[in-house]
Amino acid sequence: MSLLTIAASGMQSQSQQLDAIANNIANVNTVGYASVNPTFADNLTQVYGQPLPVQGLPDRQTPAGLWLGTGAHAVFNHANFALGSDKTTQNPLDMAIVGDGFFTVALSTGQVGYTRAGNFIASHDAKTGKTYLALPDGTRVLSQSGQPLDLTGIAVNTLRVAPDGTLSGTTMNGVPVQIGTLGLAYIAHPGSALYSVGDSVYALNPGYRATTNATPGAPPSLFGQVHGFMLEQSNVSLTEQMTQLVATQQAYEMSSTAVSIANKMMGLENQLR
Incomplete structure (x- = not known):
């Protein structure tokens, strides 16, 4: 279930990124336009505890327990006010x-x-x-x-x-x-x-x-x-936006594939007797 949630979160985040890129490209010739980039943050993190004797070991560099992310979400559309030509x-x-x-x-x-x-x-x-x-x-x-x-x-x-x-x-x-x-x-x-x-x-x-x-x-x-x-003029770099567009589309497709895989895994789990 966590795989499905994380993959769906990825699709939603990449969709918002695609919207921002499309808006930037559409305004490449708009006077005084400042390009926009969404800022993302982690969703709630799930923490699985460990037995007390494991915690506080002197050579351990990471927190005790198993920390699992649940995806990300857009929190702010950050405008880039770098000067245009x-x-x-x-x-x-x-x-x-x-x-x-x-x-x-x-x-x-x-x-x-x-x-x-x-x-x-x-x-x-x-x-x-x-x-x-x-x-x-x-x-x-x-x-x-x-x-x-x-x-x-x-x-x-x-x-x-x-x-x-x-x-x-x-x-x-x-x-x-x-x-x-x-x-x-x-x-x-x-x-x-x-x-x-x-x-x-x-x-x-x-x-x-x-x-x-x-x-x-x-x-x-x-x-x-x-x-x-x-x-x-607009400060949108068309080259940069097209590069981001390709990368974001690929990330969206990977998240979509992850949803499909999660669906198959859940189907197999339901068939177990």
């Missing part, structure tokens, strides 16, 4: 951070979201008549003060960004203006601190915090430099 574009709304910082955005839940994807658009709000800097789905990009960046009246093709995130442009009447400063954030250990909310946007897990460019005393170098007319 940068691609030059012709769009003044395209921006990339060269460094470890994140753009900040306003999530529908009221939380602050974090993203490396700088493929921004000018989103018009029909209710207010205002135009905001936003992600392609309309999620608004935040300024250093935590407010949506207002582009109302700005000729979008004149928009420029300084390395510190300061935005400037020209009005429809040709008047140069300072629009504001992008809200930038630095997050230590982002692979553990952040969870995905979709479309390369992340939110903070409980117990973690972000340092922003509005934090007093925070060094500007912490957030990297913002470059206009540029996008950070």
Whole structure:
């Protein structure tokens, strides 16, 4: 029975790994996408005891008793925030951070979201008549003060960004203006601190915090430099993912074979008289 349980656990774990690999491959061309790798942990371990005189022998290097594993399970999808390559574009709304910082955005839940994807658009709000800097789905990009960046009246093709995130442009009447400063954030250990909310946007897990460019005393170098007319590409390595795909498929097949063998062994056991 333990063989069947362990093999089934292996199939489930490898299936989750395959899902992650497939998702990574599907997003190989997604701007600012961070590849994902599931983290696995042991299931409960069965321990069979030994007679007391055997325990505590001076030369014994392993714990007393027989320790048998019961498989593994996925506990966390770990995002890899290694920097992707940068691609030059012709769009003044395209921006990339060269460094470890994140753009900040306003999530529908009221939380602050974090993203490396700088493929921004000018989103018009029909209710207010205002135009905001936003992600392609309309999620608004935040300024250093935590407010949506207002582009109302700005000729979008004149928009420029300084390395510190300061935005400037020209009005429809040709008047140069300072629009504001992008809200930038630095997050230590982002692979553990952040969870995905979709479309390369992340939110903070409980117990973690972000340092922003509005934090007093925070060094500007912490957030990297913002470059206009540029996008950070996905950090997915297609070669690595295809290699993992083959290895994971083979592991899945081995677990499937183990299930079949366990089934045959149990059948033989049932036939014993």
